[in-house]
Amino acid sequence: MEFLLIVVVFALVVLVIATPLRRGRVEQSERREALELAELEAAKEAKYHEIRDAEMDFRTGKLSKEDHRILDRQLRGEAIQLLRRIDTIKPPAEAAAGGLGPGGRAAAEAAARAAPDDDPADGSEAPPREDSTSATMR
DSSP states (O other): OHHHHHHHHHHHHHHHHHHHHHHHHHHHHHHHHHHHHHHHHHHHHHHHHHHHHHHHHHHTTSSOHHHHHHHHHHHHHHHHHHHHHHHHHSOHHHHHHTTOOTTHHHHHHHHHHSOOOOSOTTSOOOOOOOOHHHHHTO
16 A cells, blocks of 8 residues: 555656646747748748739740740749648638638639639730739839
8 A cells, every 4th residue: 555655646746746747848849840940931921922023024025925924833842742731730710710711722722723814815915913013113
């Protein structure tokens, strides 16, 4: 009976002492996750900037239509990969709070996959699209 009491007391002491150590690991893991999420968010914004730059290069004649399509598809594919990696880290509730709502990320991916139609049916050149960078450059 005494042996059982000693084992129980010893187990409680070990549990009390080990609790802060386990909590530290969880906090460290959460910090690492937050850092990775911040890096991915920064990479996503940089990728969006690259996509806008490629569109501007196409509109100014620095890229041919074929080169733009290839580059645009590549950049949008990379953006989709970043969005998926962000989704694996960020819980769905946080993503909804970020403004996309349920299914919003899938809609954003679908929009990113759809390359802009630079080839109107009547053969005329497509008018430039207004975006935040061109509006602020005026």
